[in-house]
Amino acid sequence: MEAGLPDRLHRTPSTAPAGIVHLGLGAFFRAHGAVYVAEAMARSGGDWGIIGVSLQSPGTRDRLAPQGWAYTALELGPEGETPQVVTVLRDVLVAPEDPQAVLNAMAAPTVRIVSLTVTEKGYCHEPSTGRLNADHPDIRHDLDHPLPKSAPGFLVRALALRRDRGLPPFTVLCCDNLPENGRVVRGVVLDLARLIDPELADWIAAHGAFPATMVDRIVPATTPADLDRLEALTGQRDEAPVMHEPFRQWVVEDRFVGGDRPDLGAVGVQMVTDVTPFEHMKLRMLNGTHSALAYLGYLAGHQTIADTVADPAFAGLLTRLWQDEIIPALTPPPGVDLGAYADALAARFANPAIRHRTWQIAMDGSQKLPQRILGTIVEGRAAGRPVPGLTLAVAAWMRYASGRDEADGPIDVRDPLAPTLAGLWDEDAARTVQGFLALEQVFPQALRADAGFVRDLSRTLHMLVERGARDTVAAL
Numbered sequence: 001m002e003a004g005l006p007d008r009l010h011r012t013p014s015t016a017p018a019g020i021v022h023l024g025l026g027a028f029f030r031a032h033g034a035v036y037v038a039e040a041m042a043r044s045g046g047d048w049g050i051i052g053v054s055l056q057s058p059g060t061r062d063r064l065a066p067q068g069w070a071y072t073a074l075e076l077g078p079e080g081e082t083p084q085v086v087t088v089l090r091d092v093l094v095a096p097e098d099p100q101a102v103l104n105a106m107a108a109p110t111v112r113i114v115s116l117t118v119t120e121k122g123y124c125h126e127p128s129t130g131r132l133n134a135d136h137p138d139i140r141h142d143l144d145h146p147l148p149k150s151a152p153g154f155l156v157r158a159l160a161l162r163r164d165r166g167l168p169p170f171t172v173l174c175c176d177n178l179p180e181n182g183r184v185v186r187g188v189v190l191d192l193a194r195l196i197d198p199e200l201a202d203w204i205a206a207h208g209a210f211p212a213t214m215v216d217r218i219v220p221a222t223t224p225a226d227l228d229r230l231e232a233l234t235g236q237r238d239e240a241p242v243m244h245e246p247f248r249q250w251v252v253e254d255r256f257v258g259g260d261r262p263d264l265g266a267v268g269v270q271m272v273t274d275v276t277p278f279e280h281m282k283l284r285m286l287n288g289t290h291s292a293l294a295y296l297g298y299l300a301g302h303q304t305i306a307d308t309v310a311d312p313a314f315a316g317l318l319t320r321l322w323q324d325e326i327i328p329a330l331t332p333p334p335g336v337d338l339g340a341y342a343d344a345l346a347a348r349f350a351n352p353a354i355r356h357r358t359w360q361i362a363m364d365g366s367q368k369l370p371q372r373i374l375g376t377i378v379e380g381r382a383a384g385r386p387v388p389g390l391t392l393a394v395a396a397w398m399r400y401a402s403g404r405d406e407a408d409g410p411i412d413v414r415d416p417l418a419p420t421l422a423g424l425w426d427e428d429a430a431r432t433v434q435g436f437l438a439l440e441q442v443f444p445q446a447l448r449a450d451a452g453f454v455r456d457l458s459r460t461l462h463m464l465v466e467r468g469a470r471d472t473v474a475a476l
Contacts, residue, residue, distance in 0.1 A: 030086065074230055121416050247348055296393065
């Protein structure tokens, strides 16, 4: 190492076999699930090392390889920063480079769990129904080729290898923000398996396990400035750190093939029989308001969630969303006070050390809104409760998805339906709303057929365009 240059973070990789393959090795899993697994191994033992898989690009692999797969998880607290070096990774594979290597890793006898964080769009499903989209380009490819592209394709083909080799299936552990995520992923996998080999689908249905989970930790994108700051803090250069807030939560349905799993309960994971109340609470109270603040805050010129809630108009909207529109539609998980949970969320959102960009949260809205916001609107309207704040959030998504901001500047809209969404924008709010509501893969029939909702949404969108996001929020 040249004089004056910092050492590169490095650990000698473990040669112990991996027990977990993780599809979608992004920042969130490395700041959340991987940390829990590392702590569980340190506490209770077991060969639960992780092989990470990138389904898209080699960037994460290329940054981690020179470090022996080690990386730093940096906790960003209001009063300071705390680094932790995580050494649970055993290897990182890049699926487009060698899909057979990924299948072989998933079919290894030592692997008992395949976990996933591939984002909502990665399951190639229809968000409004939860069923496999058989017309998705990656699914069409996977039906015609033995080496897959999609996450469901890798699951099905790897499970077929295990069946053919006389091995039990692995547990499929979804860690994405999908309602009833275990059920949804099971349905997608079985739908695809039936199209490939009906007997394989029967085997998976009989012997597989798809536990539901709820995951929670705010993980902002890492910036070049973060790398420099971490280097100054630790004296080592880490090209692949992750940033995260102090809070973390993981709720897991305790249903694994053969009961085989890390001792997650020993390190704070809540192992339960029913995740549904926890996931509804988190998806609607955290993710739903996160999305609302992202679209409205971005349109109002706020770069981060912390900046947005520092604005009194948006802080007031946040409180009203929880108290008047979201909490009344929820059944609290056992022992949870939803008002206290809302207070804790408000403090997390306001943490100035977390630079969680509104633009980052705004991505993939067509995949996120059904479970984060639209379900609450359906239930609220069915119960006769007004939902003006959530209706405004939907209008803000439509405004954002037009691709032009309030000053008519361009917005880099990242969404699988981006070209379609931009083409739906019309100067007439009612025509815009009709175009968006025709998207059956996004909006449920209950809202598309609700004349009152259509009227309210059109009126709200018109006001948003005429007055701007902040003034509309303040007038709500």
